[in-house]
Amino acid sequence: MKIITGCLYHETNTFNSFPTSVEDFVLVEGNEVEKRLASTEVFKDNGVEIVPSIYATALSSGTVKKEAYRYFADKFLSVLEKNKDIDGIWLHLHGSMVVEEIGSGELALLKEIRACIGYDIPISLTLDIHGNLAEDFHQYVNIVYSYRTVPHVDQPEVERISAQLLVNAIKNNAKIRPSFKGLPMIIPGEKAVAASEPLRSILDKLKELEQRKGIISANFFICHAWNDTENTRSSIFVVPESEEYKGLADEVTEELANYVYDRRHEFEFNATVLEPQEAIEQALDEPSKPVFISDSGDNSTAGAPGMSTLLLESLKDRDLQDKKVLISAIYDPDAFHQLNSHEVGDQVAIKVGTNIDKYSTPVELEGTLKAKGDLLGYLNATNDKVGETCTLSIGNLDVIIANRGDSFITINHFTRAGVDVNDYDVIVVKQGYLFDELSAISKLDILAMTPGATYQRIEKIEYENIPRPIFPMDME
Structure with missing residues (x-):
């Protein structure tokens, strides 16, 4: 045979x-x-x-x-x-x-x-x-x-x-x-x-x-x-x-x-579903750690670019209540290239955001280059290096910048990027539902209803080619 x-x-x-x-x-x-x-x-x-x-x-x-x-x-x-x-x-x-x-x-x-x-x-x-x-x-x-x-x-x-x-x-x-x-x-x-x-x-x-x-x-x-x-x-x-x-x-x-x-x-959401600002507030108020916030509209595991800076913009000047917060990761090849030209420990001023749409508006950041690492692949390639990362630390907020779009779906994704998930109270990921290894350690999963290429409220999406009538756009 x-x-x-x-x-x-x-x-x-x-x-x-x-x-x-x-x-x-x-x-x-x-x-x-x-x-x-x-x-x-x-x-x-x-x-x-x-x-x-x-x-x-x-x-x-x-x-x-x-x-x-x-x-x-x-x-x-x-x-x-x-x-x-x-x-x-x-x-x-x-x-x-x-x-x-x-x-x-x-x-x-x-x-x-x-x-x-x-x-x-x-x-x-x-x-x-x-x-x-x-x-x-x-x-x-x-x-x-x-x-x-x-x-x-x-x-x-x-x-x-x-x-x-x-x-x-x-x-x-x-x-x-x-x-x-x-x-x-x-x-x-x-x-x-x-x-x-x-x-x-x-x-x-x-x-x-x-x-x-x-x-x-x-x-x-x-x-x-x-x-x-x-x-x-x-x-x-x-x-x-x-x-x-x-x-x-x-x-x-x-x-x-x-x-x-x-x-x-x-069929309904099985996580805590909140608008973006409410998601941040509840995450910071949660006494246990870690809390995961899914940037669901920029879910790169479902094909979004991973470039949205909306949650970064909301977090960078906010009182984090002594909580340690990580954003993993924003895809911006230019910002990555600038960061990668520096040494770990350097003070760096940079703009993060590709400005390809209203969700990726550049955000000015100034902090310390904390780590350089590898970006791992997805599902069948989680042990393959597919890109690189740089982590910028701005006080209690750490932001991972990658040179390609991807999602941190395993603990090893964080480790290989040079960060320890145990250090953080709140972790933002470019996902929808949490993948198993993250769900196992999460004390609270929050699905932030962010806009973008994977907007969860599909009845509001302007489809042009799908067969009609269809649920939930056409209820009957």
Whole structure:
């Protein structure tokens, strides 16, 4: 048995005006790909000959440049052209990649693959639960298995499951045609956390459906709300064991679609939700530490630029009540370059803010260069250095300035930047919901309703391309 494996992962935010280029991806090729994928152990356990292609992953950001998609697609297709004697293809994709002049990057790649190998060779995908799947996506793939955690911590487990399902299908010579249904609803990620209702019950429902004979995968895709396309909406994707169970898969798809849609009004924020100034006041009044404030409108894990200076402007001249506060991190390449030209310990006067919009107005700061460090990657690249940071200390306020947009989602992100999370009472992060390591130490999570490319009040966003009518913009 011979299977091609690979990963091309990007969650696109079409409200971010900065396009995503090749350089924004972490890329490994050849045998190094096997080390990055949990599917590798499953395939080796089953005696599969693995043909690794590419592993390319990037932080959520703006629309992917056409030439960037072409660069990665051509790398994958070149491996495919040399190995047409394969029995299957296994890929880890996101589901919400948008490419200039093309649209859905995942759909485009699948179409190119099918044009090369036809429809007899099975394709199995691991997908993010925040995928925006095209209406005809299911026609080009056989097996899909999505993450079952938000925040995401189960990618390795899901990779192993989708890999084993592919092996089983090949061994059984199963012909699989999945069922799909789009739902007229958009749910921002911060209203759909796995530990809270109704997503908790929906995920339990998926497990229940997968226990039915003939159903090997039942998936609910929440959607990626800050992706203004014809595919932006929740969806249901059900995979039968074989052609024999296609009718059952259709029935399960309808059942699951009705179950989810009937609970659409139950999706609510699970953190303390406050306007920006109220968020700061409550954080400073909280006696325990650390308190995390999510700058939710500039959430770089969902594709915002990470350049907003709104909370910095509010904090810099404020009485911090002897509290130690950290902002992590503001993306400003010019400010970083100026800071990086100094030595740690130097007194520095600088303006921070790219002035690309009304949310990134430059803020004048004067303080001590406290640290220089590394900027780590996102999700599948949290041990990869993707940029650099400088930390400026202004009294009790520390501000990390980075030379690219990213988010501090693990404790090691702070450590590698040269700061200790234990030193701070209040920590501002460019996130929505807190990622697991931060949530575990947080005494209070505050979701600040800041404006920006990931504005949480989606009913106020001026979408142009989403299907209508749709909830919550069109309540009926």
